Amino acid sequence: MEPTRDLHATLTDLLDRVLDKGVIISADVIITVSGIPLIAVNLRAAIAGMETMLEYGLMTDWDEMTRSREREIRKEEVLSEARA
Amino acid sequence: MSANSCGRYVYCIAEAGEMLNFGDIGINDNEVYTLPYDSLCAVVHNCSAEPYSSGDKEVVRRWVISHQRVVETTLDRFGTVLPMSFDTIIQDTDEGSAEDNTRKWLVEKAEDLKNNLDRVRGNEEYGVQVFWEPNTIAGVISQTNPELRKLEEEIKSKSKGLAYMYKQRLGELLKQEMEKEAENYFKDFYHRIEDCVSEIKVEKTKTEVDKQMLINLSCLVARGKTEPLSNELENINKLDGFSVRFTGPWPPYSFVTVK
Numbered sequence: 448m449e450p451t452r453d454l455h456a457t458l459t460d461l462l463d464r465v466l467d468k469g470v471i472i473s474a475d476v477i478i479t480v481s482g483i484p485l486i487a488v489n490l491r492a493a494i495a496g497m498e499t500m501l502e503y504g505l506m507t508d509w510d511e512m513t514r515s516r517e518r519e520i521r522k523e524e525v526l527s528e529a530r531a
Numbered sequence: 532m533s534a535n536s537c538g539r540y541v542y543c544i545a546e547a548g549e550m551l552n553f554g555d556i557g558i559n560d561n562e563v564y565t566l567p568y569d570s571l572c573a574v575v576h577n578c579s580a581e582p583y584s585s586g587d588k589e590v591v592r593r594w595v596i597s598h599q600r601v602v603e604t605t606l607d608r609f610g611t612v613l614p615m616s617f618d619t620i621i622q623d624t625d626e627g628s629a630e631d632n633t634r635k636w637l638v639e640k641a642e643d644l645k646n647n648l649d650r651v652r653g654n655e656e657y658g659v660q661v662f663w664e665p666n667t668i669a670g671v672i673s674q675t676n677p678e679l680r681k682l683e684e685e686i687k688s689k690s691k692g693l694a695y696m697y698k699q700r701l702g703e704l705l706k707q708e709m710e711k712e713a714e715n716y717f718k719d720f721y722h723r724i725e726d727c728v729s730e731i732k733v734e735k736t737k738t739e740v741d742k743q744m745l746i747n748l749s750c751l752v753a754r755g756k757t758e759p760l761s762n763e764l765e766n767i768n769k770l771d772g773f774s775v776r777f778t779g780p781w782p783p784y785s786f787v788t789v790k
Contacts, residue, residue, distance in 0.1 A: 448765040450657055450757070450777045457778045458592070460658050463734075464784035465595045469616035470544065470647075471789070476621045476632040 538580040538620045539566070539573070539629045542601040543782070544637070545609040546648050547572050553604055558583065558597040563604075566630060568637040571644060574605050574612075575633065580622040602782045611652045613644060613789070614782045640789055647787050654729055654751045656786060657779035659764065661720055662742040665709065667772030672708050679704055717746050720767060727759040728752050732785050742774065749785035 451457060540558065548570045553563040561576035585591055595617060602614045621633045637644070673679050679701065686697045725731050730751035736744040752760060761777075768775040 448761050448768055448775065448777055450761075450779045452779065454596070457658075460778045460781070461599055462595060464781060465598050465614075465617045467616075468784040468787075469614040470619075470787045471616045472541075472619055472621070472636060473790075474636060476624055476629075476636060477619065 537623045537629055538578045539575040539622075539633050540578045540583075541615045541619045541621060541633065542574045542576075542598060543605050543615055544613040544644055544648075545572050545574060545605050546570060546611050547609045551608070553601070553608075556597070556604060557601055558594050563601050566633050566637075568634045569641065571637050571641060573633050573637060574601060578620060580620065580629070582618045582620060599782075606782055611648050612782055613647050613651070613787045614784050643789050647789060650730075651751065651783040651786055653754055654783065654786075655754050655757075655780035656783045657728075657750045657752055657757070657760065657777065658781065659724060659746075659748040659750055659760075660744055660776040661716075661746045661767060662739070662774045662776070663713075663716070663745050664741075664772045664774075665743055668712060669705060669709060671772070672712060673705060676704075676708055679708065713745060720746055721748075723763050723767070724748060724750065724760065727763050730786060734785070745773075751783060751786050752780075754780075 454461075540561070542557075542563065545565070547565065548567045549565065549572070550567055551565045551572075553565075553574070555562050557563040557576040561578065563574060563576050565572040566575055583594055585594075598617055602612060606612045621629050621636065623629050624632060626632070627635065673683065682697060682701050682704065686694050686701070689697055721731070721733075728750040732749040734747040734749055736747045738744065750760065764775045764777050767773055
């Protein structure tokens, strides 16, 4: 099995890496918002919507909390199907 | 001081002490160049001292792809990079310009950065996710687990009320068995994959629409040595009820830790 780098198929993987990982500088020379390093903070909402859009094929602007709740519900649905 | 240049957006750190201009390949077509100090350089573009932020998903997507493209270009040019997290902007302070501060940071962290470069040198990152279809797995378990089979047999001869309680019990038992199976498979796959890679990192699993992610791994693999991993993943992918996602090579985003 060969690894894929197809941009469309791996966009979520790319976002996970570029937004959540990589070197983080913790120093006072970095732009901050009230002391918290502003690394992609403002982008969270936009990305949350984007991933949702990718998953469900919808243009929905759910915030992170709504999204994870939705995921929990889905997980429960899958599990209860398994139990049935 | 121009409003456009009081910040430096940092894409990555590379092992190169040379000044180099990559041209306008950056975010929003910014000119990307290296800021060298000693044997290290920061790959940057000039920007204002405010973060990139947009509610427009298409804009964000383009920025992230541009960030990645610069990291990859640097990787092609210098062989080893430490990718930065998105929106890392070094700004002017009372002590010095953004450029001075970037160099100062390179000096302060030189040892840590070099250790990280040693760690990832000659390696590439791959993403490995194994999914299972809970229904297929549950089907197998309920046919093979003696206790579950016994319960199912017993249900047939029970009254409606009792059968209901038995079904509850059956559901609970199946759930427990599924959890046990998930744990066993997790351990099994983890060890099989671990044997094929230089370094391995367990990531949070995510739930997808029609399948469940059992294991989410980032793997560091020596360049050109992916065959054992490819073969092992092929084996897992062939198992009934399982599927594998194999992505990469990525710059080593998951294997850099600078304090």
